[in-house]
Amino acid sequence: MLTERWRLNTDVAYLPWTDFSGRDHHLLRPTTTFNDQRGNGGGGVQVEGVLSYFITCNFSVGVGGRYWAMWTKKDSESACSGCIGPGTITGPGKYNMERWGTFFQGSYKFN
Numbered sequence: 001m002l003t004e005r006w007r008l009n010t011d012v013a014y015l016p017w018t019d020f021s022g023r024d025h026h027l028l029r030p031t032t033t034f035n036d037q038r039g040n041g042g043g044g045v046q047v048e049g050v051l052s053y054f055i056t057c058n059f060s061v062g063v064g065g066r067y068w069a070m071w072t073k074k075d076s077e078s079a080c081s082g083c084i085g086p087g088t089i090t091g092p093g094k095y096n097m098e099r100w101g102t103f104f105q106g107s108y109k110f111n
Contacts, residue, residue, distance in 0.1 A: 004054075005053055005054045006051070006052070006053055006054075007051075007052045007054070007060070008049070008050070008051055008052075009049070009050045009052065010047075010048065010049045010050075011046075011047070011048045011049075012045070012046070012047050012048075013045065013046040013047075014043070014044070014045055015043055015044030015045065015046070015070060016043060017040070017041065017042075017043070018039075018040065018041075018042040018043060018044050018070045018071065018072060019039075019040040020037070020038065020039045020040065020042075020070075020072050020076070020095055020097075021037070021038050022036075022037045022038075022095070023035065023036050023037070024036075024037065035078060035079070036078070036079045037076070037077070037078045037079075037093060037095060038076060038077050038078075039072030039073065039076025039077070039093065039094070039095050040072060040073075040076070041072065041073045042070065042071040042072035042073055042096075043070070043071060044068070044069055044070035044071065045067075045068075045069050046066070046067070046068045046069075047066070047067045048064060048065070048066045048067075049064055049065055050062045050063070050064035050105065051063055051064065052105075052107070057109075058108055058109045058110070058111065059106070059107070059108050059109075060106070060107045061104070061105070061106050061107075062104070062105050062106075062107070063102065063103070063104055063105075064102065064103050064104075064105065065100070065101070065102045065103075066100065066101055066102075066103070067098075067099070067100045068097070068098070068099045068100070069096070069097065069098045069099075070096065070097045071094070071095065071096035071097070072094060072095045072096070073094065074092065074094045075092055076092065076093045076094060076095055077092065077093065078092070078093035
């Protein structure tokens, strides 16, 4: 609690292992290509913070923010079908993802 009515709450989480599987579609090219991507063994993190105001003892409203990031190792694989003629090309890749957002919340505590 920052004061009698204001509270700041934070959470941090670490992901020691991630697993990724995805497909990159190129549907608007003259020749449609699909790029299958796989990776594992990376890591990640999530951070969240909420600032809440207590209107009454039981009811509060708040605003917060959240950030996620995940990644794979450099030796992940990427297989492209139809990129350069027929067949499949396989090569190394490293993939990552970042997301962030804000939110509003209301909370009621029953006694």
